[in-house]
Amino acid sequence: GAGVSQSPSNKVTEKGKDVELRCDPISGHTALYWYRQSLGQGLEFLIYFQGNSAPDKSGLPSDRFSAERTGGSVSTLTIQRTQQEDSAVYLCASSSIGGGKGQPQHFGDGTRLSIL
Amino acid sequence: GQNIDQPTEMTATEGAIVQINCTYQTSGFNGLFWYQQHAGEAPTFLSYNVLDGLEEKGRFSSFLSRSKGYSYLLLKELQMKDSASYLCAPTRDKIIFGKGTRLHILP
Numbered sequence: 001g002a003g004v005s006q007s008p009s010n011k012v013t014e015k016g017k018d019v020e021l022r023c024d025p026i027s028g029h030t031a032l033y034w035y036r037q038s039l040g041q042g043l044e045f046l047i048y049f050q051g052n053s054a055p056d057k058s059g060l061p062s063d064r065f066s067a068e069r070t071g072g073s074v075s076t077l078t079i080q081r082t083q084q085e086d087s088a089v090y091l092c093a094s095s096s097i098g099g100g101k102g103q104p105q106h107f108g109d110g111t112r113l114s115i116l
Numbered sequence: 117g118q119n120i121d122q123p124t125e126m127t128a129t130e131g132a133i134v135q136i137n138c139t140y141q142t143s144g145f146n147g148l149f150w151y152q153q154h155a156g157e158a159p160t161f162l163s164y165n166v167l168d169g170l171e172e173k174g175r176f177s178s179f180l181s182r183s184k185g186y187s188y189l190l191l192k193e194l195q196m197k198d199s200a201s202y203l204c205a206p207t208r209d210k211i212i213f214g215k216g217t218r219l220h221i222l223p
Contacts, residue, residue, distance in 0.1 A: 033210070042215030043159070043203065056210055091158060102147050102166060105211060107158035 002026075004108035006092050012114045015084060021077045021111045025094030032075050033105060034067060035091045043091065049075060079113075087115045120214035122204050127220045128194055136189045136217045138204030149205040150178050150189045153216065159203055162189070196221050 005024040013019055025032050034046040045059040049069045060066070064082075069075040079086055089112050093105035119141040128134040140148070147166035151159040165171055165180035165187065177190040189202055201216040 035213075043213040045210070045212065048210050102164050102207075104149060104161035104164060105159075107160070109158055 004092055004094055004106050006090075006108035006111050008111055009109060010112045010114075012116065013082060014116050016081055018078065018080045019082055019113065021079075021090050021092075021113070023075045023077070023092030023094075023108060025073065025075070025092070026106055027073075029094035029096050029106075030072065031095045031097060031103075031105075032069060033093045033095075034075070034077050035093065036088045037091060037110075038088045046077070046090075082113075082115045084115045087113055089113070120204055120206065120212065122202075122214050122217045124215070125218045125220065127222060128191075129222050130194055130196060132194050133190065133192050134194060134219065136191070136202050136204075136219070138187045138189075138214060140185050140187070140204070140206045140214075142185075142206040142208055142212065144208035145182065145185075146207045148178075148180055148187050149203075149207065149211060150176075150187075151203040151205060151213070153201045153203060155200070159213075162202075191219075194221050196223065 007022045032049040035043040037043050047054055047067050048056040051072050052069050064080045067077045089110040091110045093107045095103040095105045097103050122138040149164050150162040152162050153159040163178040165178050170179045175192045180187045199221045201218045203216045204214040205211045
């Protein structure tokens with residue numbers, strides 16, 4: 001597609017349920033990032049993929065969070081046993097190579113997750 | 117590690133000039149991005165500096181001093197649509213975002 005696509009755009013779920021968020025990056029982009037942004041706050045780095053491997057997953061807040069990427073394309077972020085503090089906008093970004101080499105990240109519109 | 121410092125909020129008047137400063141301490145520094153984020157929207161790329169000096173792009177310019185760990189974003193001829201958050205993002209093997217500066221433009 002022309003841009004980074006994320007689904008769903010909004011997700012409301014009950015505390016304790018599992019959720020799965022999807023990111024479809026720009027075709028050909030090898031690097032993919034997940035961030036979390038709470039209301040009025042900055043971007044919190046979660047995990048970075050280069051191809052299908054994740055050289056940096058240091059931002060995942062707990063073992064309830066996991067992510068995978070298959071075929072060097074689509075990525076899913078899974079949150080198990082959701083808690084109210086997980087409520088935030090989850091943003092996905094992709095770049096043509098690793099972001100540290102000057103290629104800008106292109107962001108999706110995000111998934112707004114609300115935990116009741 | 118990394119430590120990024122930029123003002124939380126700034127206010128300026130339509131038609132004026134504003135400078136948003138960013139200081140950082142990033143090991144293995146490669147370059148620095150500036151992003152713009154309107155409320156409720158995703159960030160969009162503004163500029164990337166890898167060498168010292170000023171990069172000009174229309175009404176927006178970005179400056180970098182690698183030795184001082186300092187950058188600024190300069191916005192000229194401010195318009196109401198420039199009301200947004202501006203994110204400073206130094207890079208090493210990945211991009212690290214600061215908390216952003218919320219810029220308010222007054223008519």
